[in-house]
Amino acid sequence: MMGGASNPQRVTFTDLEASIRSAYVRDERPWVIGYSGGKDSTCALQMVWRALAGLPPADRIKPVYVLSSDTLVETPVIVDYIDRALADINAAAEAQKMPISAHKVSPDISDSFWVNLIGRGYPAPSRRFRWCTERLKIDPANAFIKRKVAEFGEVVMVLGVRRAESATRAQVMALHKHHNSEFSRHTRLPGALVYTPIEDLSLDDVWSYLLQGDRPWGGDNKELVTLYRNAQAGECPLVVDTKTESCGKSRFGCWVCTVVTKDKAMEAMVDNGEEWLEPLLELRDFLAATQDPERKKEVRDFRRRNGSVTFVEAREAPIPGPYLFDFRKEILSRLLAVQNEVAQNAPPGEKVVLIQEAELLEIQRIWREELGDWQDTVHLLVADIMGCELERKQSSDFRFDADDAAALRIVCEHHDLPPQLLAELLNAEREVAGQKRRSSIHRRIETILSKEWRDLDAVMDEREERARVGAQFS
Structure with a gap:
């Protein structure tokens, strides 16, 4: 497990939990764990919880905040799953006298998806104009973290990200990793450090850890397995900067996402018995169709929101503005x-x-x-x-x-x-x-x-x- 050509020594889950305990007691900086409800963030949270449970009560007093970001346009099935999980986390933490508390953040109403799209007429997001990520994900999470930085001076963000997820993810993690240190400085949030305890786990490692017994906050991860099986999906990590990869082609995330060509996760859910979600898929496809050049002429103004008309060089028609x-x-x-x-x-x-x-x-x-x-x-x-x-x-x-x-x-x-x-x-x-x-x-x-x-x-x-x-x- 977790071995490689440059590091043939096998590292066990017990070793990782011991490493987490060592990192936790090293200083007084509180931790913020990004929790999306997906496999990787659940693995990171579960590992941290079990690690802290192995500490004497006198040593586990530093607060650990479990932070979940609700864009207000998450798939209803996932919203229900995460809401129940956050409630269970808070109840179990109190019962077990763990320094853990779960919190959910959402965008300001003026920044929400529907207010921007229907109210202001922003077009459905695309790869060239992805106006949603910052407003719906980055800003709410960063606001919470900044409040904790103001309160404590510095915080440690614990993220369930892995090098094996993609080459891009591995490059970004390597770029910001400090030599001889488990923590790295966040590129956009002064006072925030990043800790990635499961960075070297493989996909098989993650599922092996998740399925080796009950969750510390109650129940097991069989429902999570079912969600992945039904959606054939990856997950959206807690997004706190523009370098964090978006959800990808198959993911848990916003049901209105038009950045991808097809919502394979939603389609898979419908095909696997969640037919009641089909109207959401149809509305999402209706919005995605407005990205077609001919459709743009029909549904978008030729003026920009500031009242100007913009042409690109010899382009005959102006750049389309809001709906x-x-x-x-x-x-x-x-x-x-x-x-x-x-x-x-x-x-x-x-x-x-x-x-x-x-x-x-x-x-x-x-x-x-x-x-x-x-x-x-x-x-x-x-x-x-x-x-x-x-x-x-x-x-x-x-x-x-x-x-x-x-x-x-x-x-x-x-x-x-x-x-x-x-x-x-x-x-x-x-x-x-x-x-x-x-x-x-x-x-x-x-x-x-x-x-x-x-x-x-x-x-x-x-x-x-x-x-x-x-x-x-x-």
Whole structure:
């Protein structure tokens, strides 16, 4: 086990646990264990737990935080599995008087997947524009770690990563490994060190360790084996920097992931009896289809979010911007319908929430302020599709209602103004209302008016005219 040409000596699991105990008692820096619920992170946690259990109670007082990252778009089966595991970890740690506590972090609502995709119109993530990883995974985990660094000065991050996972992983680990030290400095988090106790284990080693008895926090890993068998999947590690590899082609992770061509893990789950997940797979494929060049022309604005129009050299069409408002409404309608369907067909006890109420409220706020959606379309869709009323936040500011929206649309049509232009101007005025110094309003108005408000035909006509005049003088 764990032998190689350069190190023929066999290292046992007992040796590894002894090494972990030595690393733990070496200093007072608390540990943060990244836990995704997958095989490698479970192996690392299980090994650390058993190692610390071998210490006298007086020596195991340094806190160990088990950190799990929930992107809010994880596969429901995995969310349920991890939530139960975190609850079991906390209960068992208290009963066994272990210095271990489990914590789950999530992105801020304003950074969530649906708020960005449906609210702001960000296109489905791709390899060229993977806007999701930092917002959904890196930032929430790093915020937790930074709080612990501020509290303790330094922390040790324990990650269940292995050299054998991939050549890229091995190169990154070798690059940051300190000679003659088990710890390495984190490249992006000052005050954080990285410890990878299972780095030399093979895949067979991991499963052998996981299946050699019960878990320290109760139960065994047979359910984990079943998850892997049904999903034919790898796992997503706790992501704390951009060098950490993404989930890959077959993985446990976000069910909305469109970075991969096909979600093989989800497809395998459906094929192996989890048919109730099929609507999620269909919605994911619906989003992935918007990456097709021809589809982009139909569903995305020709303007960027900042109101500019960008061309690349001699490219005929502008670089597409965010999803059009009508298409965002279509996505939300499909998502709410899928949530209804999946919730009805889910196994007993399976709680399914695909989009949170706080996300819906944030989407509505963005639509009102940026797009002039004064009739509160989100509320209407929720009532029509879900059959329930979405909470309406009370505000001290004046809010337009549906009648006001109709009147403003008439004004826009009469003066040939885009409703979004009027919406942004009104929002700019609202933000400075009541301030003693209102000088900033002039800059805001200038910025808004400088955006491209013409239609695509007018923009292209101007571009062709400039090219024609330029050719005459060249």
